[in-house]
Amino acid sequence: MGKGISYIVAVILAFLWGSCRDPFEPEVTDQDISILVVEGFIETNGEESILYLSKTNPIRSDTSALPVTDATIILKSETGEQWAFSESDLGTYTYTGFFDTDKTYQLNINLSNGKQYVSDPMKPIISPEINELNFLRDEAGVEIFISTKGNDEAQYFLWDYEEHWIFRPGVISFLKFEDGAVSKREPDERIDLCWNTNLFPKIILQNSARFEDNTIIQRELVRIPNQSEKLTQRYSIKVRQRAIDQATYDFWEILRKNSDDIGGIFSPLPSLIGGNIKAVTLGEDNAIGYVSMGQSASQRIYIDYADVAPWKVFIPEYEFCFVFGDTIPPNRASTAFNNIDRVPAREIFDGMFFLGYQASTKQCTDCTLRGTNIAPDFWED
Structure with a gap:
């Protein structure tokens, strides 16, 4: 047992x-x-x-x-x-x-x-x-x-x-802040889908x-x-x-x-x-x-x-998760994201022109805080 x-x-x-x-x-x-x-x-x-x-x-x-x-x-x-x-x-x-x-x-x-x-x-x-x-x-x-x-x-x-089971965090992000810069996550770095x-x-x-x-x-x-x-x-x-x-x-x-x-x-x-x-x-x-x-x-x-379906999901840990409304210009990213909690969540564009990023918290974006992003060996998609 x-x-x-x-x-x-x-x-x-x-x-x-x-x-x-x-x-x-x-x-x-x-x-x-x-x-x-x-x-x-x-x-x-x-x-x-x-x-x-x-x-x-x-x-x-x-x-x-x-x-x-x-x-x-x-x-x-x-x-x-x-x-x-x-x-x-x-x-x-x-x-x-x-x-x-x-x-x-x-x-x-x-x-x-x-x-x-x-x-x-x-x-x-x-x-x-x-x-x-x-x-x-x-x-x-x-x-x-x-x-x-x-x-x-x-x-x-x-x-x-x-x-x-698979679950997702409160805010989906494919971005990471590393070595002073924002970049897209590789497939094995994903934090938007966990088990x-x-x-x-x-x-x-x-x-x-x-x-x-x-x-x-x-x-x-x-x-x-x-x-x-x-x-x-x-x-x-x-x-x-x-x-x-x-x-x-x-x-x-x-x-x-x-x-x-x-x-x-x-x-x-x-x-x-x-x-x-x-x-x-x-x-x-x-x-x-x-x-x-x-x-x-x-x-x-x-x-x-x-x-x-339909199956409405409620996860208490993500109840108050949201994306902050202010846009962070690219030249301020290294300052804005240089802490343990504030992370990049969205890329913001005006047409083809890149404006910057919107942020959320690590707790709301990183599903590995509650699980693992590595699929079990037996898992079938």
């Missing part, structure tokens, strides 16, 4: 700390009472498997979680085969390979401080293909939904997604056994409200579907309820959420989190502005 557990646990702790109706100052120790958080999914079909290790911080800490580095993670099969994960980023461990889905596996985690953890035995589950990933335009905006069909081996489903992304740790679950013939029809995944910048020009969503067992489903359902009601008074405390990662040494705290194994299914769709 892309570090979703760490995020949710942090939100619950923050809410429990600050949600009392009456002022209350409990005695909270500054002692390090951090708990290991483990999450990830092991792919069996040659796709990259990613595991995240982190630790919760004391309540008074300003940061939500700390990555756990220099750990040794070994996956072992019931027949004795072993595969070692490597740390690709701080607290992120990866492995790419194929695994026999008929075998049972166990994950071994050894931390640099000597603490050891082991997972419950894991039996891979192969996810059915996604039947449909599509969208509906309605009065409230755009609903993105998924349809799939479970079977006897795959009844419980967990989905996550990645969103990417933004959302990797939101929302928990989306469904039990297909609740439906006739195990068929899930049009399960809502994402709601894009009216005026969202996501549909300014072109939007893409990639959805990943994972079939999980009931124990995994129950774990994520607890987290979902906690995140939806932001840790109500009767919700399970983070330390009680548990998971399938246990400490090897008796008396040590078990980890929070769940690691699953199987073959996921994924699908990507694109939505263009024309597919939902």
Whole structure:
């Protein structure tokens, strides 16, 4: 789920700390009472498997979680085969390979401080293909939904997604001020068109056994409200579907309820959420989190502005953007634009005669302040 557990646990702790109706100052120790958080999914079909290790911080800490580095993670099969994960980023461990889905596996985690953890035995589950990933335009905006069909081996489903979209700044400018002069931007310098992304740790679950013939029809995944910048020009969503067992489903359902009601008074405390990662040494705290194994299914769709038009866009950051009315003569450009905020936005002509430039602000013209002008590798126009 892309570090979703760490995020949710942090939100619950923050809410429990600050949600009392009456002022209350409990005695909270500054002692390090951090708990290991483990999450990830092991792919069996040659796709990259990613595991995240982190630790919760004391309540008074300003940061939500700390990555756990220099750990040794070994996956072992019931027949004795072993595969070692490597740390690709701080607290992120990866492995790419194929695994026999008929075998049972166990994950071994050894931390640099000597603490050891082991997972419950894991039996891979192969996810059915996604039947449909599509969208509906309605009065409230755009609903993105998924349809799939479970079977006897795959009844419980967990989905996550990645969103990417094109947006534009409040004022379009193809000009730049550099080395004391104004010039046109090259294509790779454009700041009038950018991509933004959302990797939101929302928990989306469904039990297909609740439906006739195990068929899930049009399960809502994402709601894009009216005026969202996501549909300014072109939007893409990639959805990943994972079939999980009931124990995994129950774990994520607890987290979902906690995140939806932001840790109500009767919700399970983070330390009680548990998971399938246990400490090897008796008396040590078990980890929070769940690691699953199987073959996921994924699908990507694109939505263009024309597919939902008319679509009025409102971006709060650009609400008060405009082009200044005064014209700056060419001989004053080096003075007018020699600051960090005022930038050239328009060339002004009187017929064929060039008069100068009109200006705007960097915040209103430079979309790279909120995104990137480099298209994602997968992007299709």
